[in-house]
Amino acid sequence: MIECYGPVYCGHDEARAWFVDWHNRPEKGKVTRWEIFNILYGEALKMAAVEWDFECIYDGNLGSFLGASLVHFDDTKITRIQEYKMEKEHYRPYADQENQSVT
Numbered sequence: 001m002i003e004c005y006g007p008v009y010c011g012h013d014e015a016r017a018w019f020v021d022w023h024n025r026p027e028k029g030k031v032t033r034w035e036i037f038n039i040l041y042g043e044a045l046k047m048a049a050v051e052w053d054f055e056c057i058y059d060g061n062l063g064s065f066l067g068a069s070l071v072h073f074d075d076t077k078i079t080r081i082q083e084y085k086m087e088k089e090h091y092r093p094y095a096d097q098e099n100q101s102v103t
Contacts, residue, residue: 004067004085029058047072064088 001009001018009015022029031054038051048071055064065085072080090102 001081002083004083029056031056032062046074
């Protein structure tokens with residue numbers, strides 16, 4: 001698994017260590033919202049893409065961002081997850097003043 005901010009977990013042991021660390025220390029981090037708003041699935045490609053809106057408290061700080069995960073799998077299990085992050089605040093730096101808003 002490759003997280004959007006850099007960490008990589010290879011194999012069952014590393015993924016388990018990450019999971020245990022996150023869940024055994026609630027003072028360190030807590031997911032407060034994780035809304036999935038789009039899933040694209042390609043059975044022939046053995047892949048899914050998931051768009052989401054994530055929020056958590058980590059080391060006492062509230063943070064949130066938009067993201068996407070590419071999930072690769074074989075016939076029985078997930079083989080790789082790659083996460084990507086996108087800033088929530090969007091802007092149009094080259095639009096004229098009347099067309100600055102982004103919907």
